[in-house]
Amino acid sequence: MYRSLEECLLDLEKHGHLVRIEEEVDPYLEMAALHLRVHAIKGPALLFTKVKGSRYRAASNLFGTVERSRFMFRDTWKAVERVIALRNDPMAALKRPFRNIGTGLAALKALPAKKAFPGGAFEEIRIDELPLIHHWPMDGGAFVTLPQVYTEDITQPGIMNANLGMYRIQLNGNDYETNKEIGLHYQIHRGIGVHQAKANASGVPLKVSCFVGGHPAHTLAAVMPLPEGLSELTFAGMLAGRRFRYSYEQGFAISNDADFVITGEVYPGENKPEGPFGDHLGYYSLRHPFPLMKVHKVYARKNAIWNFTVVGRPPQEDTAFGALIHELTGDAIRQEIPGVKEVHAVDAAGVHPLLFAIGSERYTPYLQQKQPAEILTLANRILGTGQLSLAKFLFITAEDGPRLDTHDEAAFLKHMLERIDLRRDIHFYTHTTIDTLDYSGTGLNTGSKVVFAAYGDVLRNLADEVPPAFHQLDAFKDPHLVLPGIVALKTAPFTSYERAATEMAQLNQQLLRLTDIEKLQSLPLIVIADEPDFLAQQLGNFLWATFTRCNPSHDLYGIDSFSEYKHWGCRGPLVIDARIKPHHAPLLIPDPAVEAKVDRLMERIFK
Numbered sequence: 001m002y003r004s005l006e007e008c009l010l011d012l013e014k015h016g017h018l019v020r021i022e023e024e025v026d027p028y029l030e031m032a033a034l035h036l037r038v039h040a041i042k043g044p045a046l047l048f049t050k051v052k053g054s055r056y057r058a059a060s061n062l063f064g065t066v067e068r069s070r071f072m073f074r075d076t077w078k079a080v081e082r083v084i085a086l087r088n089d090p091m092a093a094l095k096r097p098f099r100n101i102g103t104g105l106a107a108l109k110a111l112p113a114k115k116a117f118p119g120g121a122f123e124e125i126r127i128d129e130l131p132l133i134h135h136w137p138m139d140g141g142a143f144v145t146l147p148q149v150y151t152e153d154i155t156q157p158g159i160m161n162a163n164l165g166m167y168r169i170q171l172n173g174n175d176y177e178t179n180k181e182i183g184l185h186y187q188i189h190r191g192i193g194v195h196q197a198k199a200n201a202s203g204v205p206l207k208v209s210c211f212v213g214g215h216p217a218h219t220l221a222a223v224m225p226l227p228e229g230l231s232e233l234t235f236a237g238m239l240a241g242r243r244f245r246y247s248y249e250q251g252f253a254i255s256n257d258a259d260f261v262i263t264g265e266v267y268p269g270e271n272k273p274e275g276p277f278g279d280h281l282g283y284y285s286l287r288h289p290f291p292l293m294k295v296h297k298v299y300a301r302k303n304a305i306w307n308f309t310v311v312g313r314p315p316q317e318d319t320a321f322g323a324l325i326h327e328l329t330g331d332a333i334r335q336e337i338p339g340v341k342e343v344h345a346v347d348a349a350g351v352h353p354l355l356f357a358i359g360s361e362r363y364t365p366y367l368q369q370k371q372p373a374e375i376l377t378l379a380n381r382i383l384g385t386g387q388l389s390l391a392k393f394l395f396i397t398a399e400d401g402p403r404l405d406t407h408d409e410a411a412f413l414k415h416m417l418e419r420i421d422l423r424r425d426i427h428f429y430t431h432t433t434i435d436t437l438d439y440s441g442t443g444l445n446t447g448s449k450v451v452f453a454a455y456g457d458v459l460r461n462l463a464d465e466v467p468p469a470f471h472q473l474d475a476f477k478d479p480h481l482v483l484p485g486i487v488a489l490k491t492a493p494f495t496s497y498e499r500a501a502t503e504m505a506q507l508n509q510q511l512l513r514l515t516d517i518e519k520l521q522s523l524p525l526i527v528i529a530d531e532p533d534f535l536a537q538q539l540g541n542f543l544w545a546t547f548t549r550c551n552p553s554h555d556l557y558g559i560d561s562f563s564e565y566k567h568w569g570c571r572g573p574l575v576i577d578a579r580i581k582p583h584h585a586p587l588l589i590p591d592p593a594v595e596a597k598v599d600r601l602m603e604r605i606f607k
Contacts (some may be wrong), residue, residue, distance in 0.1 A: 001075060001241035005213045005259055005305050008072060009059055012045050017068050019043075019605060024050040027058075027142070029594045030601075032135040032310045035060045036590075037598055039310075039317055043606075044068075047305070054131040058306040062216055063320045066327075072216050076241045083110075083238060084227065084328050110237040112159050117247040118256050122299040126179045127171055130260065130298075131306045136278030137591050140287065141173020143277060145309045148211040148222040149184070150253050151195040154202060159246060159253070163191030164232035166222040169210055169262075170274050174287070183274035184208070184266065184291045187436055196266060196291065205265035208293055209252050213259025213307045215240040223321055225329065225386065252296060259304035264293040276585075281350035281548050282313030283585040285437045288444060312588050313544060314347045322347060337381045339374060341399070343388065344406035348540040349547040352390040352435040356406035357382055361398035361455055370400070370456035372425060379451045383429070390435040393547055394451045410483060410539055417462055417485045417524045420454035422558065423569040427451040430553045439585040440551045448553035460485075463522040469515040476507055476528075480536035486525045488532035488542075494579040497554055504528075504557040504575060511559055517572050520559060526575045535578075546578045 002008040012018035025031050025048055038046060039061055045068065048058040063069050070077060132142035147169050152162045167190070170176065170183035186192050192208075199206035211218065217239035221232040233244045245256040252263035271289035279285045309317045322345070333343050339360045346354040359378040361370075375396045382388050382396070395416050397404070406412050427450065434440075434447035441447020462485030470479040470487060478490040491503055507528075511520065527546055529535050535542045550556070555577040558570020 002072075002215050003242070004257065004301075005059070005215065005307060006303070008062070008216055009045070009047055009305065012062070012068070012072070013047070015071070016044070017071065018045040018047060021046055021048045021601075021605065022050065023601075023604075024052050025601070026052045027054070027131050027133045029134060029137065029591055030597060031058065031060070031131075031133055031308075033590060033594050033598045034601055035308075035310045036312065036316075037602055039064050048131075051131045051306075054129060054306075056129075056131055056300065056304055056306050058131045058133070058308060060308050060310070061317060062307065063220075063309070063324070064317050066320050066323045069216075069220075069320055069324050073239055076217075076239050080235070080238045081328055083230075084332075110234045111243060112231075112233045112237060113243040113245050114159075115245050115247050115256055117249045117254055121256075122261070122301055125298050125300045127182065127262070127295060127298055128179055129300075130171065131308075132171055133306075133308055135310050136284070136312070136588055138276050138284055138586065139173075139278055140170060140273075140275050141176070142171045144169040144171060144210065144212060145311065146212065146219050146307050148214075148218055148255070148258070149186075149192060150209040150211060150255070151192045151206060152253070153195055154199050154204065154206075159233055160231055162231065162233065162253070163195060164218075164222050164236070165191050166219075167192060168277065169293075170277070174274070175272050176292075180295055181272070182262070182264070182293050182295060183272060184293050185274050185277075186291075199266075200268040203268060205267045205294075207252055208264055208266055209254065210262040211255040211258035211260070212262075213301075213305055214255055214257040215242070218244070218255065218257070219307065220321070220324065224325060225332075227332075250296070254299070259301050260306065261299040263296040263298075265296065266291045266293050270294075278312055278588045279437050280311040280314065280316065280318060281353070281435075281437055282544060282588055283439065283548070284588065286439070286585055314350060319347050322351065337378065337385060339378050340382065342406050343382060345388070345391070346409060346543055346547075348409070348543040350438075350544065352387070353392045353438060354543065354547040355382065355388060355391045355394045356409065356412050357394060357396040358404055358406060359396055359398050361400070371421075372396075372453035372455045374398070375453050375455060376427070376451070379427070379453060383449060383451075389433070390438075392434055392438070392440075392447065392449050392550070392552055394449070396451065396453050398455045400455065409543065413486075414462065414484060416452060416454045418458045418460060419456055420452060420524060421456075421459060422524060422574055423562075423571060425453050426556075426569055426574070427453065428553055428568065438548070439583065440549055440555075440581070442551065442554075447551050450552035450556065460521050460524065462524075463487075467515065467519065467523060469511060469519075472514055473507070473510050475503070476510070478532050480532040482527065482532075482536050482542050483539070485523055486527065486542070487523055488527045488529045488535045490530065490532050491528060491579075493530065494577070494581050500555075500577055501557075504577070507575065508557075508559050508561075508572075511572065517560055520572045523573050526559075526573045528575065528577045528579055530579050546576055549578045549580055549584065550576055
């Protein structure tokens with residue numbers, strides 16, 4: 001059981017899971033670029049021993065593969081799984097350990113332990129002494145990407161009612177006063193947002209402590225969706241096999257095991273622009289006002305190591321976080337939403353934009369025919385649950401034959417497209433909320449959602465080649481078969497929604513003139529793209545480009561579409577306009593000069 005991040009890194013190195021980078025590397029773009037390159041080849045964790053401009057070492061890619069993550073937690077993983085399984089009362093294992101012998105022995109060491117502040121182990125430093133890692137060329141500054149952000153409820157103070165979350169932190173740049181101010185980026189429904197609202201209502205600043213490093217279990221705890229009543233700090237202790245040790249110094253909570261601690265206060269109504277930041281959708285999130293944290297003190301453990309990751313178009317290291325969470329939480333979604341068998345937030349599409357789900361259809365015996373019924377009610381529950389509520393696209397079906405797996409995306413889409421009745425099975429939610437990081441909508445946090453609910457007998461055999469009519473179109477060129485039943489087309493770049501409506505009307509007229517609508521039934525989906533060949537190269541390209549660049553209410557059209565009693569449908573193929581729009585955030589594009597330098601570094605490191 002590790003007592004520190006350094007012990008973990010030494011263990012990884014001993015077993016061939018870590019490589020030391022002994023030459024000096026620049027935290028401006030180079031460290032992030034090297035991390036991305038190593039992660040892409042499923043390479044080892046990295047320890048940067050010489051960070052330009054800082055006396056501290058830095059580590060990344062610890063969670064780069066699920067196998068390495070399991071290795072780090074090999075002594076505690078099974079016991080923690082058993083505790084998480086007690087979702088109705090996970091604290092029972094702590095209160096009655098010998099009645100729950102399989103879980104209780106691990107839980108005995110789980111409760112946080114209050115200690116004296118280890119002043120001799122820490123030194124007080126400044127923000128500008130940290131490894132200020134600038135990840136992407138257009139980023140607004142250096143960011144903390146694996147923070148453990150700790151806050152307490154002012155109405156119920158104490159560690160057992162605290163929140164430990166992972167919210168990105170901007171350390172410099174923009175209008176921040178160096179060493180005195182940093183920016184916090186989080187959404188109002190998160191735990192820290194609730195704490196801030198209560199502090200604001202009382203007219204007092206919210207005390208915030210940001211921990212970096214420590215046992216890797218503390219990092220994972222900050223992103224875990226835990227059962228009600230099980231705190232992140234308790235979970236961290238269970239997974240680490242060692243109680244979370246904490247203290248208070250001048251009213252601020254301190255993780256005694258962290259490598260770095262930044263303390264400060266967020267005052268009511270005080271914001272400054274935060275961003276841009278190269279984010280997990282594969283685009284930048286732009287500058288927006290977010291809470292300003294006034295720095296109180298910064299502490300560093302002697303010989304501290306700065307733990308970081310890099311996000312970008314998936315898959316990245318945060319993909320492994322998602323896989324770990326899925327393993328630990330097991331069938332949690334079944335317990336939370338009865339009737340739902342499986343929900344998969346599709347990583348290739350940036351996680352939040354696209355969900356695949358399987359539910360039950362117990363209403364079918366009472367209906368005249370097989371059709372979506374219960375799964376429509378389940379869709380509402382899914383889109384109203386936690387992080388799932390950020391989704392824009394939900395494809396939901398019910399098993400009626402061969403076993404379905406939402407993680408087999410191509411097979412799942414095939415199942416849906418074979419059965420969907422495009423006249424009946426498309427359901428929109430307009431003028432609603434979407435992910436803050438998604439710029440495909442009509443404004444920050446605003447956009448639309450759509451549910452595709454398909455259940456019943458097979459309605460069509462999917463086309464396995466591009467129909468002849470698609471080679472005869474005017475202004476729509478370069479047709480590519482992406483998957484059975486899906487064709488991508490290219491037209492002029494997007495200029496406006498008024499122009500797009502005209503272009504789609506022209507596509508509708510041409511297809512109905514060139515071919516019989518019945519001959520189009522084998523092709524239920526057409527995607528309009530800037531680069532159809534890119535979509536056809538691999539499934540991940542299709543999922544990413546299609547679902548991150550689309551606002552359902554504005555970008556979905558249909559061949560021979562109609563509106564009947566407020567319901568919209570189409571008799572021919574559905575059309576998704578997945579072109580890049582002028583209001584979209586910029587793509588993440590690496591710096592060519594930095595990439596060339598990383599080429600040389602990679603040759604020396606992995607020679």
